Amino acid sequence: MTLRHKYRAEPTTRGNLRFDSKKEAAYYDDLVLRVDAGEVLFFLRQTRVDLPGNTRYLVDFLEFHTDGTVHFVDVKGVETEVFRLKKRQVEDLYPITIEVV
Secondary structure (H helix, E strand, O other), X not given: OOOOOOOOOOOEEEOOEEEOXXXXXXXXXXXXXXXXXXXXXXXXXXXXXXXXXXXXXXEEEEEEEOOOOEEEEEOOOOOOHHHHHHHHHHHHHOOOOEEEO
């Protein structure tokens, strides 16, 4: 018996990288193209943001653009209540906005 993700996300790999969903892997592919095109300098995956109470939030991508901006991006198929709560908490504690795609 194969276990299925409750939101039907299918884990996907690109080389030796594992992604929680096809959508996240596709966003990664797009980011690689944007780096090659010179729009994005570089990016980090699964960047941890510490929250009170020994809680943490992992943002899917932290993008550093050539225009000097930094983007925090989360790839979501389904926005759960826990996600919305943690996102709001991060944005209240830190001077950042998390973009959801």
